[in-house]
Amino acid sequence: MGGTKPRLADYSESASLAEVNVDEVTYRCRKTVDKETIDLEILDTVNKECVGPAASSLESSIKWGDGFLIVYSVTDHSSFEAVSRLKRLIDHVKQTLGIPTVIVANKSDMENGRVVRTEEGQALAQDLRCSFFELSVAESLSSVEVAFEQLIREVRLEFQRHLLAMDKRSRMLQMRHVLKNKLTRSKTMQW
Numbered sequence: 001m002g003g004t005k006p007r008l009a010d011y012s013e014s015a016s017l018a019e020v021n022v023d024e025v026t027y028r029c030r031k032t033v034d035k036e037t038i039d040l041e042i043l044d045t046v047n048k049e050c051v052g053p054a055a056s057s058l059e060s061s062i063k064w065g066d067g068f069l070i071v072y073s074v075t076d077h078s079s080f081e082a083v084s085r086l087k088r089l090i091d092h093v094k095q096t097l098g099i100p101t102v103i104v105a106n107k108s109d110m111e112n113g114r115v116v117r118t119e120e121g122q123a124l125a126q127d128l129r130c131s132f133f134e135l136s137v138a139e140s141l142s143s144v145e146v147a148f149e150q151l152i153r154e155v156r157l158e159f160q161r162h163l164l165a166m167d168k169r170s171r172m173l174q175m176r177h178v179l180k181n182k183l184t185r186s187k188t189m190q191w
């Protein structure tokens, strides 16, 4: 990835959103995905609401991130409702719609307490154009890895698209410069 560190923000919303806890943890790790090794910085934010005093801190976390993992709990409907709000805020802060975002429905092991159906999660992710995984952090760490790997792939693709667009733009500027020179020269020769 040319030395750049993709920054991923993990929004876990398993507890009440009314609680505001400003503790955040940043993890650094090295991962190999599809034979490519990359250095990651992962910011684990804690229960921040999209409005009120916590909103500006949430917005700066969003500005910081290149990709987003939004986690809700299948046993907590308010955490599910927060997903759309967070995604809207991400789109707004990033001023674009294609920001890599993966939605994770956690606690799939707690069937007894389930209040959000798998299909509801899938439909929401489809609406928001995000990848979707339902899993249990408690039961399967490998499924968490799979969700992270998907996010890394999406961020990588976005980086590549960005580089391509920059390359295209610089080639266009070069062409414009050459063309302008030629036009000026031919104009001079005519006169």
Ligand SMILES: Nc1nc2c(ncn2[C@@H]2O[C@H](COP(=O)(O)OP(=O)(O)OP(=O)(O)O)[C@@H](O)[C@H]2O)c(=O)[nH]1
Residues within 6 Å of the ligand: 012, 013, 014, 015, 045, 046, 047, 071, 106, 107, 108, 109, 110, 135, 136, 137, 138, 139
């Ligand atoms: N049964 C079950 N419990 C889980 C699972 N994931 C987390 N928990 C429990 O849910 C509680 C909250 O877990 P955290 O890892 O703190 O969740 P979080 O979303 O990071 O919470 P915040 O740090 O408050 O944002 C803990 O008691 C965990 O043990 C899961 O997949 N299954």
